[in-house]
Amino acid sequence: MLLVIINTIPMKEMNSYVKSILVFQLFILYCIPIFGQENQKSEIISETKIDSLYREDQFFIGVTYNLFNKTPVGFSNDKFAAGLTAGFLRDMPINTKRNLAIAPGLGLTFNNYNQNIGISTSNGIPSYSLLSDPSKYSNNKFSQLFLDVPIELRWRGSTFQNHTFFRIHAGLKLSYLVFDRSVFTSNLGDVAINNNPDFNKIQYGLFAAAGYGSANLYIHYGLNSLFKTAQIAGNPINARSLNIGLVFYIL
Structure with missing residues (x-):
């Protein structure tokens, strides 16, 4: 040129x-x-x-196998008992790398418990007994629906460009019992009780989740009894929930 x-x-x-x-x-x-x-x-x-704005705001959904801890003598789980939990967590990073965070949230939990604690009523007052002969009934369970307020401490190996990573979450969950239903089915028919006053309305427990990617192992341990003053043969029922399963986090 x-x-x-x-x-x-x-x-x-x-x-x-x-x-x-x-x-x-x-x-x-x-x-x-x-x-x-x-x-x-x-x-x-x-x-x-972009990195300074990165957070892991996430929806979650989990499935659990429901057990009891601190059960009365003679207690047994009759069938597989499943639970479902879902909600949203607001991620708030607390360090410059943004791999540590606190996350409060809101959610719902629905739990089924199939076991041999028989619940009946007499003049509107619930009474409890251990069912020792499974051949005399075909179904005995109670279900509970909770409104949850979890708060968790998070560690993750993610960046704003990579969403497949190791994570460890642990925290405390406060739950309010919205609805419950107990069902007993035998040859004589069905006995159903809604909103049993002996159930604790407030539940609280510890939980943890760990894994890689979307699917993570999950465990929740209840710190207080599901029942308030319920007794079997003069002994209080101090059963606490133990829920083990998988939780899936979705951005």
Whole structure:
């Protein structure tokens, strides 16, 4: 390009034009690296800005196998008892790497318990007994629906670009009993009790989840009894929930 321009210029003007062109090209060559550096800086600033806003706000859904802890003598689980939990957690990072966070949330839990604690009523007052002969009934369970307020401490190996990572979550869950139903089925028919006053309305427990990617092992241990004053043969029922399963986190 420089040679073409030079050939079109008279000889007497050659020196001034050549000097001007050389100065212009040197200016362009000098500016290109500067523009490149500015673009790199803007990319770094943009990347830092995105990273500074990174959080793991997540919906979750879990399935559990439900057991009891601290059960009365003679207690047994009759059948497989399943539970379902779901909700949302608000991630709030607490360090500069944003891999540690506190996450409060809101959710629902529905638990079934198939066991041999028979619940009946007499004049509207619940009474309890251990059912020792499974052949005399086909179904004995109670179900509970809770409104949950969990809060957890989170560690994860993620970045704003990578959402498949190891995580460990642990925390405390406070639950309020919204509805419960006990059902006993035998040859004589069905006995159903709704909103048993002997169930504790407030439940609280510890939980933990750990895994890689979306699916994680989950365990919840109740810290207080499911029952308030319920007794079997004069002995209080101090059964506490123990829920083991899988929880799936969804961005």
